[in-house]
Amino acid sequence: MTKPRIIIIGAGFAGLYAARALADKPVEVLLIDRHNFHTFTPLLYQVATCALDPSEIAYPVRHIFYDRANIRVLMGEVVDIKPADQKVYVRTNSATEAVSYDYLIVAAGSATNYFGNQSVEQTAFGLKDLQDAVKLRNHILKLFERAAWTEDEAYKQALTTMVVVGGGPTGLETAGALYELYNHVLRQEYRHSPDMAAHVILVEATDQLLASFPPKLQQSALKQLTSLGVEVILGNPVQEAGENYIRLQDGREIPTYTIVWAAGVKASSLGAMLGVELQRGGRVPVEPTLEAVGLKNVYVVGDMAYLEDAAGQPYPQLVQVAQQQGKLAARNILRRIDGQAQEHFQYRDLGIMATIGRSRAVAWIFNRLPFTGFIAWVMWLALHLIWLMGFRNRASVLIGWVWNYLTYDRSVRIILDQAGTKVHSPEAVEVEY
Amino acid sequence: MTKPRIIIIGAGFAGLYAARALADKPVEVLLIDRHNFHTFTPLLYQVATCALDPSEIAYPVRHIFYDRANIRVLMGEVVDIKPADQKVYVRTNSATEAVSYDYLIVAAGSATNYFGNQSVEQTAFGLKDLQDAVKLRNHILKLFERAAWTEDEAYKQALTTMVVVGGGPTGLETAGALYELYNHVLRQEYRHSPDMAAHVILVEATDQLLASFPPKLQQSALKQLTSLGVEVILGNPVQEAGENYIRLQDGREIPTYTIVWAAGVKASSLGAMLGVELQRGGRVPVEPTLEAVGLKNVYVVGDMAYLEDAAGQPYPQLVQVAQQQGKLAARNILRRIDGQAQEHFQYRDLGIMATIGRSRAVAWIFNRLPFTGFIAWVMWLALHLIWLMGFRNRASVLIGWVWNYLTYDRSVRIILDQAGTKVHSPEAVEVEY
Numbered sequence: 001m002t003k004p005r006i007i008i009i010g011a012g013f014a015g016l017y018a019a020r021a022l023a024d025k026p027v028e029v030l031l032i033d034r035h036n037f038h039t040f041t042p043l044l045y046q047v048a049t050c051a052l053d054p055s056e057i058a059y060p061v062r063h064i065f066y067d068r069a070n071i072r073v074l075m076g077e078v079v080d081i082k083p084a085d086q087k088v089y090v091r092t093n094s095a096t097e098a099v100s101y102d103y104l105i106v107a108a109g110s111a112t113n114y115f116g117n118q119s120v121e122q123t124a125f126g127l128k129d130l131q132d133a134v135k136l137r138n139h140i141l142k143l144f145e146r147a148a149w150t151e152d153e154a155y156k157q158a159l160t161t162m163v164v165v166g167g168g169p170t171g172l173e174t175a176g177a178l179y180e181l182y183n184h185v186l187r188q189e190y191r192h193s194p195d196m197a198a199h200v201i202l203v204e205a206t207d208q209l210l211a212s213f214p215p216k217l218q219q220s221a222l223k224q225l226t227s228l229g230v231e232v233i234l235g236n237p238v239q240e241a242g243e244n245y246i247r248l249q250d251g252r253e254i255p256t257y258t259i260v261w262a263a264g265v266k267a268s269s270l271g272a273m274l275g276v277e278l279q280r281g282g283r284v285p286v287e288p289t290l291e292a293v294g295l296k297n298v299y300v301v302g303d304m305a306y307l308e309d310a311a312g313q314p315y316p317q318l319v320q321v322a323q324q325q326g327k328l329a330a331r332n333i334l335r336r337i338d339g340q341a342q343e344h345f346q347y348r349d350l351g352i353m354a355t356i357g358r359s360r361a362v363a364w365i366f367n368r369l370p371f372t373g374f375i376a377w378v379m380w381l382a383l384h385l386i387w388l389m390g391f392r393n394r395a396s397v398l399i400g401w402v403w404n405y406l407t408y409d410r411s412v413r414i415i416l417d418q419a420g421t422k423v424h425s426p427e428a429v430e431v432e433y
Numbered sequence: 434m435t436k437p438r439i440i441i442i443g444a445g446f447a448g449l450y451a452a453r454a455l456a457d458k459p460v461e462v463l464l465i466d467r468h469n470f471h472t473f474t475p476l477l478y479q480v481a482t483c484a485l486d487p488s489e490i491a492y493p494v495r496h497i498f499y500d501r502a503n504i505r506v507l508m509g510e511v512v513d514i515k516p517a518d519q520k521v522y523v524r525t526n527s528a529t530e531a532v533s534y535d536y537l538i539v540a541a542g543s544a545t546n547y548f549g550n551q552s553v554e555q556t557a558f559g560l561k562d563l564q565d566a567v568k569l570r571n572h573i574l575k576l577f578e579r580a581a582w583t584e585d586e587a588y589k590q591a592l593t594t595m596v597v598v599g600g601g602p603t604g605l606e607t608a609g610a611l612y613e614l615y616n617h618v619l620r621q622e623y624r625h626s627p628d629m630a631a632h633v634i635l636v637e638a639t640d641q642l643l644a645s646f647p648p649k650l651q652q653s654a655l656k657q658l659t660s661l662g663v664e665v666i667l668g669n670p671v672q673e674a675g676e677n678y679i680r681l682q683d684g685r686e687i688p689t690y691t692i693v694w695a696a697g698v699k700a701s702s703l704g705a706m707l708g709v710e711l712q713r714g715g716r717v718p719v720e721p722t723l724e725a726v727g728l729k730n731v732y733v734v735g736d737m738a739y740l741e742d743a744a745g746q747p748y749p750q751l752v753q754v755a756q757q758q759g760k761l762a763a764r765n766i767l768r769r770i771d772g773q774a775q776e777h778f779q780y781r782d783l784g785i786m787a788t789i790g791r792s793r794a795v796a797w798i799f800n801r802l803p804f805t806g807f808i809a810w811v812m813w814l815a816l817h818l819i820w821l822m823g824f825r826n827r828a829s830v831l832i833g834w835v836w837n838y839l840t841y842d843r844s845v846r847i848i849l850d851q852a853g854t855k856v857h858s859p860e861a862v863e864v865e866y
Binding site for chain 1 (some may be wrong): 468469470486487488489491493495496499500502505507508525526530563564567574575578579582619621622623624627668802823824825828829836842843845846847848849
């Protein structure tokens with residue numbers, strides 16, 4: 001008798017935890033991902049701001065499962081899903097291939113959501129994968145180089161002004177790290193341009209930061225962020241963006257060449273391939289068992305899944321939820337194969353945290369213990385270090401962090417790309433040195 | 434009185450050592466490079482073969498000179514040099530700028546030389562800068578992924594066959610590292626494809642490896658390379674290459690999708706901008722003082738310079754020569770400013786080495802002491818570690834090497850690029866897992 005075949009789409013947190021739960025079980029698993037690595041997304045902003053190397057937060061998927069005989073890995077892009085035929089179509093780097101499944105776990109995650117604002121979509125940098133992070137790093141370093149050699153003060157100010165949109169953890173972390181990158185780290189290398197300073201502006205549409213945190217921590221985060229030097233604009237949604245500006249709803253226009261969009265995500269477009277009606281943000285409605293509503297043998301987990309908790313609120317698109325859902329989907333499939341009843345999803349919320357900068361953070365543990373400042377920051381560092389995959393990555397990131405802490409250095413300051421960032425100077429100038 | 438202004442083109446070994454020798458002297462220096470970092474080129478092959486991260490062998494130029502008030506750094510591409518006007522034209526990421534000099538040091542290095550063979554130039558991978566190395570890494574990892582999922586044995590063999598052309602140190606190092614990458618490191622992660630093995634073939638046009646080493650070490654290198662598992666073809670120049678093959682002069686055709694060209698370099702095309710007659714390989718003839726023949730106030734150093742030694746042989750295009758010439762050019766400019774006589778270039782040859790793989794290497798120290806095997810390999814590691822710039826990079830590379838040595842792991846196995854590598858499969862197949 002052949003073993004049941006399970007396809008997992010996506011090697012993010014949800015897919016990875018599903019695959020782990022299926023390892024060495026009497027099933028054949030095919031894990032499909034666009035990349036050959038799992039990305040530790042919580043540290044993407046550190047790659048974008050020169051603190052870590054891409055490979056330090058990426059872990060080869062094949063290596064994770066190399067000693068698990070029943071798990072195979074296929075690198076490719078899923079281009080279609082046919083639930084009626086129980087088939088997935090994958091485009092690899094040479095062909096489009098059809099693969100059949102008995103059970104399917106869809107865990108393709110989410111993408112940046114520009115909420116239909118095309119001018120922003122064309123201009124802004126997302127921060128959802130490693131390519132995004134490297135692109136942003138290259139861009140910012142190039143602008144600093146440019147700023148060092150221009151005599152035009154307004155232009156220089158625009159080149160060194162960075163606007164981060166979105167008051168969630170990613171927005172705060174990115175804004176804080178961008179501010180520190182230049183003002184605490186690079187400044188000494190630009191001493192020939194003593195008038196140069198980086199300006200970071202955090203823009204949030206609603207009137208509060210960190211919506212899911214209690215008010216006291218929200219206020220602490222705001223205070224820590226502004227005391228660091230970041231300008232915070234609340235209650236002022238972005239209206240339009242262009243190559244060299246961003247305009248807010250109240251009419252304020254900020255000259256800038258760098259907009260980082262951390263204001264929202266939408267579920268992967270793979271949801272639309274399932275042929276079911278989607279929920280807000282393109283999420284796929286699932287039963288409490290994590291089976292897609294109206295489909296057989298298809299489980300949807302993580303950022304893509306839409307499931308409401310007891311209070312009628314959808315579960316947040318967080319790493320913890322993804323990990324726990326991935327695990328449960330795998331267990332439910334095994335239970336179904338064994339003829340046992342399906343289990344319902346029960347979220348264990350261990351807590352939420354956001355770091356703002358050196359010695360600055362907020363943490364809300366077990367939904368009742370608040371921490372701020374240095375203690376919260378150390379907790380954040382320790383937790384992310386433990387959480388990171390692979391001994392080598394952990395050791396390397398730890399050394400990097402200690403090094404950064406002691407020396408204020410950020411070592412990964414190289415501009416490495418194939419295509420140049422185009423920024424038009426108002427005029428060509430004769431350089432004096 | 435304004436200080437004399439010196440432009441250095443290139444932040445490779447020659448340019449860097451020139452700038453260092455001019456630091457804190459009564460001159461104004463402008464150091465121009467295409468990149469914002471100095472590349473430690475001897476370890477490029479380790480980036481290409483997943484052992485090191487790009488940033489571990491790259492060091493931000495600004496950081497090297499951050500506390501040297503008289504050295505400025507400009508990132509840009511030199512598009513023209515007008516020795517008559519004493520001007521250099523630089524295209525930065527926004528404009529083309531004109532900069533004047535009193536003295537010019539041209540140290541733009543060398544590029545891959547395909548000796549006019551266009552089919553090879555279009556197909557082969559060079560290994561001269563970080564982009565080259567990352568491109569090659571991405572390419573090879575993609576081919577392994579592809580090979581794991583094809584049923585076509587001949588196609589699989591072609592995908593995992595890598596041909597390295599050139600029997601110099603770079604060729605040997607790359608061939609050895611490529612062989613070890615798959616056969617010693619990745620193999621365990623491809624256990625679902627037990628028939629997969631990587632084949633590495635080193636092709637050299639002449640009938641000897643390592644032309645500049647004594648015969649005994651040449652033979653040792655050949656023995657070490659073949660005992661590792663690399664096939665070595667001597668005395669058989671490359672005639673033609675295509676997407677999926679390489680053809681040698683004797684008619685032998687090797688099916689492969691990966692050709693690494695390490696068979697020669699030519700001086701940077703910037704030499705042509707000087708308006709003097711160039712020597713073999715596009716090198717600029719210089720006086721023993723390193724001044725370009727026929728030009729005033731222009732020094733050419735490193736791979737770009739053509740100068741013969743006492744035996745009538747041109748100095749080799751090596752890091753040591755570049756460093757020593759860079760230093761002398763700087764010193765000669767300072768002597769000229771002080772009204773002192775110019776010094777002649779005297780090469781101090783400390784030795785040459787080439788590593789072949791784990792515990793395999795040859796070294797020829799002070800032109801008289803030969804070492805092979807483990808001892809030569811440890812010498813090579815120690816020397817390159819000391820030579821590498823920056824404490825952080827040294828620590829990080831050392832940890833990486835120790836880790837690799839103990840675990841046979843190579844941690845930087847991520848495919849991270851903007852554009853895909855196109856490899857055409859003979860036919861689309863239904864995947865079985």
